[in-house]
Amino acid sequence: MVNNPLTKNIDMTRPPMDIAAYEANDGYQSIKAIAKGLSSDDVLQQVKDSGLKGRGGAGFPTGLKWSFVPRGDDSPKQKYLVVNADEMEPGTFKDRLLMEGDPHLMIEGMIIAAYAIHASKAYIFLRGEYIVSQQVLTRAIAEAEERGYLGKNILNTGFDLDIVVHTSAGRYICGEETALLNALEGKRANPRAKPPFPQVSGLWGKPTIVNNVETICNLPGIITYGVDWYHGLTKGNDHGTKLFGVSGKVKTPGCWELPLGLPIRELLEDYAGGMQDGLELRAFLPGGGSTDFMLPQHLDVTLDYDEIAKVGSRLATGTMIVLDNKTCPVGMVGNLMRFFAHESCGFCTPCRDGLPWVDEIFNEFENGRGNEKDLQILHDHVTYLGPGRTFCALAPGATAPLGSGLKYFKEDFDRHIKEKCCPYKH
């Protein structure tokens, strides 16, 4: 049986499969099942039963999210599906691989999701810099239209679906799902107040589901091979496979599809080849720039949402950033703070004013002018910018590496103060 449903067609040394090759490898079977009578309620139920959790960062159960979309005759007729392909989380490089490696998998997944929630229009909100993704997806959409898998009355089911590729113009905040909806409507991408949630009132006020690229790519496998097969994939508590990446000074950085539930050590040592010669593992961010640092003592924790939460971090995007013992931890956190400060949308005060202040203090540390008072201000911001105090999750995301960095790298902050310079540079 297939054990790598997300990447089974991917081979980056050649162009992605065209529709014929994709179909020959079990592709678009789910659309045929729909044509044979699989109802949208069935699809929704299967996705709920699969236990799939969103791969965009928050890990929210996908079927449950879909079930909030109003159904039935008195619900708004127009509903939308939006695929979040804005991938800008620092250190995250998985959605690009899926789109450029196997575009039909995502398109098939979009048809399944749109069918389940009764959406006749879907937008792919694609990062503007992903030029190859745009080309590859546009070509694949045209192929699917030609086969009658998209357009009006798909395979005589009475179900219509159009997919539009929207390229963004570069702002991390657009990945936040309500900011994304504003951007898609042509507005400045400030987040929206919730409630109402997009599932009820989203794009142009209509019920809207926003799902991550990788979440969508899980759907064809679930429908084609079934929920039991899907449940057989995992090695841990959460279901399915996931793309896991490793970047930083390891021997073979890369991105692999693995079952959930493997020990982190296996990813780092067997797949990424361990640290480069002469370097030791100091710490790592398990799932992109908005997650808390973890330490070598956590290597036997498994790659599961709940297990990683138990040690105070998040699996989030599953793309790990590795810090070695010869790279300055203060500099690394400072780099992340510069990113968050720059990408703050400016809507709420703690984030708009707080993050640049934090960034400025890191510059002072870098230049040997940091002091104890600055350190205290950094600590204070972990609270000021924390969950519940800002309008969206961007600033709380920044406090993850900041708070855990202050805790785990205290001696390094202290050395910057005492030695009046960055000890890693001198």
Add this chain to the structure above:
Amino acid sequence: MSNGDVKMSNDMIASTATRHRKLSAEEIAEIEHEMTLYPDKKAVGLEALKIVQKYQGWVSDESLLGISKYLGIPASDLEGVATFFNLVYREPVGKNVILFCDSVSCWIMGCEGIKKHIKDTLDINYGETTKDGDFTLIPVPCLGDCDRAPVMMVGPDLHRNLTPGAIDKIILDYSKSKSAE
């Protein structure tokens, strides 16, 4: 109001509606196509800015006013969008825009040294254009290729695993492709 203020307001967008540039036929055709994809023409504002930039290289006040007039979107709304997004250029840029990733994985892999090499070679900082107008250097967040860091884009092309030597070759290649034209 002092004379200085009057002069300033003359340069301001709202009072220069007469200075709009008439959009070209190609630009209009692409904008019209985008209008079929969204239920609300306001959504096309950003698309129109990108389309104009594709043809003009950047979005001048005149172009912005041209779009405003064509779509019936207030110039201030369009400007609000244009200034929000990193990839909409409201100043002229060079022939090749370098989008240089300086996010965390590239930083760990030594992008600061690469940036310095670019700066020394081309004599430009972030936001600047070379005197010959060949290159503009702009920082960009994580380009989603962190396993092959350091990474940058030149125009539409992605360049990975950058070294100073690779930078020299890239700069030479793009400068050459200009002289070959």
